[in-house]
Amino acid sequence: MCAHCFLQCLVGCCEDTLPFPFSKMAEDSVGFSSDYQFWMQKLSLWDQASTLETQKDTCLHLPRFQEFLRQMYEVLKEMDSNMIIERFPTIGQLLAKTCWNPFILAFDESQKILLWCLCCLINKEPQNSEELKLNSWTRGLLSHVLSAFKFDTKEVGLFIQGLGYAPADYYPGLLKNMVLSLVSELRENHLNGFNTQRRMAPEKIRFLSRVCVPLVTLPDIQPLVEALLTYHGHEPQEVLWPEFFDAVNEAFLLKKISLPTSAVICLWLRHLPSLEKAILHLFEKLISSERNFLRRIECFLKDSLLPEAACYPAIFRIVDEMFRYALLETDGAPEVLAAIQVFTWCFVEALEKQNKQVEVKAVLSHLKKLLRSPALSARDLQAAAAESQDRDPRPPSCQQLIRHLLLNFLLWAPGGHAIAREVITLMAPTDELSNEIAGFLDQTLYRWDRLCLEAPRSRTLARELLAELHAHIQHRPAAHGAAVHATGSPRSRDETMRLMHRGTSSEDEP
Numbered sequence: 001m002c003a004h005c006f007l008q009c010l011v012g013c014c015e016d017t018l019p020f021p022f023s024k025m026a027e028d029s030v031g032f033s034s035d036y037q038f039w040m041q042k043l044s045l046w047d048q049a050s051t052l053e054t055q056k057d058t059c060l061h062l063p064r065f066q067e068f069l070r071q072m073y074e075v076l077k078e079m080d081s082n083m084i085i086e087r088f089p090t091i092g093q094l095l096a097k098t099c100w101n102p103f104i105l106a107f108d109e110s111q112k113i114l115l116w117c118l119c120c121l122i123n124k125e126p127q128n129s130e131e132l133k134l135n136s137w138t139r140g141l142l143s144h145v146l147s148a149f150k151f152d153t154k155e156v157g158l159f160i161q162g163l164g165y166a167p168a169d170y171y172p173g174l175l176k177n178m179v180l181s182l183v184s185e186l187r188e189n190h191l192n193g194f195n196t197q198r199r200m201a202p203e204k205i206r207f208l209s210r211v212c213v214p215l216v217t218l219p220d221i222q223p224l225v226e227a228l229l230t231y232h233g234h235e236p237q238e239v240l241w242p243e244f245f246d247a248v249n250e251a252f253l254l255k256k257i258s259l260p261t262s263a264v265i266c267l268w269l270r271h272l273p274s275l276e277k278a279i280l281h282l283f284e285k286l287i288s289s290e291r292n293f294l295r296r297i298e299c300f301l302k303d304s305l306l307p308e309a310a311c312y313p314a315i316f317r318i319v320d321e322m323f324r325y326a327l328l329e330t331d332g333a334p335e336v337l338a339a340i341q342v343f344t345w346c347f348v349e350a351l352e353k354q355n356k357q358v359e360v361k362a363v364l365s366h367l368k369k370l371l372r373s374p375a376l377s378a379r380d381l382q383a384a385a386a387e388s389q390d391r392d393p394r395p396p397s398c399q400q401l402i403r404h405l406l407l408n409f410l411l412w413a414p415g416g417h418a419i420a421r422e423v424i425t426l427m428a429p430t431d432e433l434s435n436e437i438a439g440f441l442d443q444t445l446y447r448w449d450r451l452c453l454e455a456p457r458s459r460t461l462a463r464e465l466l467a468e469l470h471a472h473i474q475h476r477p478a479a480h481g482a483a484v485h486a487t488g489s490p491r492s493r494d495e496t497m498r499l500m501h502r503g504t505s506s507e508d509e510p
Contacts, residue, residue, distance in 0.1 A: 032071060039068050040090060043097040055103070062107040069098075069113040076120040081134060084121060091121075092137070099141050111145065115211060118142050122214060124243065139214040176220055182208065183227040202239045205231065209244040216247045217256045229263045229270075232443050238270060249274035253281045265309045269447070275315060279322045282306060286339050297342045307346035314451060319343075363402050367409050376415030378422045381406055400436070403427060407440055411458045420461060421468070431473060438469040 042065075046058050076084055084091060098104055098114055105111045121138045123131045185200055209228050215221045225248060228240060248267060251257045259267075268275035282304045286297060301307055310316040323340050330336050366384040370376060385402055410416035410423060428434040441462050448459060 032075060035068055035071070036088065036094075039065060040094055043094060043101070046101060047097050058101070058103045062103065062110070065104065066107060066110045066113065069110060069117065073113055073116050073120070076117055079120075081121050081123040081131070085134070095121075096141065099145055105145070115142065115145065118145075119210065119214075142214050143218060179220060179224045183223050186224075186227040186231050202235050205239050206241060209240040213241065213243050213247045216244075216251050222257060222259075225257070226259060226263045229259075229266045232439060232446075236446075236449070240270070242271065242273075245271035245274050249277060253278060261305055261308055264305050265312060265315070268309055268315055269312065272318065272450075275309075275318055276322070278304065278306065279319060283326065283339075286335065294338060294342055297339055298346065301339075301343055301346045307343060308350045310347050311351050314447065316347075359398055360401055360405070363405060367405060367413075370409070371413055373415065376413070376419060378419050378426060381409070381419070381423050382426070403433075403437070404440055407437065407444075411444070411462055412455075417457065417461050420465060424465060424469070428469070434469055434473050438466060438473070441466045441469070 042061065046054055079087070088094075095114070095118060104114070118138055118141055122135055126132045126135055186205070205228070208224075212221060212225060212228065216225050228244070229248065231240075245267060248257070248259075249271070252259055252264060252267075268278065282300065285300050306315075306319060310319045323336075323343070326336050327333075327340065363384055370380055370384060373380065385406060406423065406427065410420040424437060428437050445459065445462055445466070447453075448455065
């Protein structure tokens with residue numbers, strides 16, 4: 001048995017096969033019901049005995065059983081969980097026996113298909129205790145399959161002992177390695193930008209987010225959850241499942257998981273219903289707490305991360321609108337006024353922390369002056385972004401923030417459109433920087449679409465620049481990237497970088 005097939009369902013996200021390749025519908029009800037009873041008996045037989053003959057029989061039937069799982073998924077996906085249980089009362093027994101059979105899990109795509117079947121049993125909106133119990137049981141099976149579980153069969157025990165591992169040590173390590181591999185692939189996918197040959201297909205990313213829905217609270221899965229939240233592809237529509245955002249947001253609000261601030265902000269920027277639920281959750285905590293106790297209100301607000309997230313204009317607008325609505329609906333209740341007052345303090349404090357880079361504020365101040373300039377040139381922006389000679393070199397995060405400021409300036413300033421191509425040519429002498437700028441433009445267009453922002457000229461420019469960067473990256477020689485000046489003469493990478501970071505003039509150079 002191949003131990004590396006243990007997480008075959010997740011491996012399927014990295015392979016070239018699509019996650020839902022089955023166009024053939026299941027056979028007629030009578031035929032499928034007959035197959036169902038046949039495999040139910042087989043699974044019971046395999047479960048009761050662990051002899052050599054049983055193992056041979058299991059291996060002999062693995063291809064047929066996988067095809068049965070495919071047919072079963074085609075049937076289950078057309079029904080809700082209640083209908084599934086009504087039509088197949090013993091489906092829980094069948095799936096449980098399948099989950100505990102190491103030969104089935106190790107064979108080809110059986111584990112992946114089994115995972116899809118289990119997901120069909122989850123009721124998105126459970127209405128009673130029975131449905132809640134079914135959800136809990138199904139999530140337990142999913143966690144069992146994907147996390148650190150033990151097999152009590154001789155075959156697996158002997159195999160792992162041969163490798164020098166105990167089951168309790170081997171399976172958690174295997175899961176951790178698989179998660180790290182997927183996280184690495186997602187990050188490379190983001191950096192590769194338009195390099196479609198090396199990118200993970202959107203369907204696989206969407207399937208991966210669906211797999212994570214019932215597993216978001218597992219500690220071993222958390223790096224993958226963070227990577228999915230911070231992933232930004234080049235698709236026109238959101239690629240992740242809405243249920244994934246809902247599950248992560250609920251787990252975060254209930255303190256079942258701990259996420260970095262950057263991941264939470266990405267969650268709220270990409271899924272506004274999650275942001276609204278977070279604000280309502282904060283209101284509920286404030287209402288239920290002691291009134292006029294400002295210190296407690298401050299703790300609630302800072303713990304919610306909303307003041308830090310509100311530093312992003314898109315989030316601030318939603319928070320401001322909901323506070324305004326609460327104020328109007330309560331006729332200016334003292335507790336709402338107190339919450340708004342404390343939120344303002346926390347927001348200003350968070351804003352000041354973000355603006356503590358002397359360097360970035362200086363560039364921003366210079367760009368504001370250039371807005372009033374009647375004639376704007378690329379050299380003006382070089383001077384604005386110039387690094388001071390008497391200071392330490394800027395950290396990479398600061399350099400990236402300044403590049404984003406320049407790009408925003410080019411998109412919105414009246415004179416920025418005319419010099420945008422020249423400036424971007426100077427800013428992107430390497431494939432890495434070209435991909436970063438392409439990613440920024442793509443994310444900007446995505447946010448504008450989600451916010452229904454009307455900016456025809458800026459939108460057109462962003463799309464044109466994105467297409468040109470795409471073509472440039474594909475045709476750029478791999479050896480090096482040469483920055484082209486306005487006159488068409490090439491500059492070396494070192495010279496261009498020196499001009500952009502130091503702002504020195506080259507007029508006197510030969």
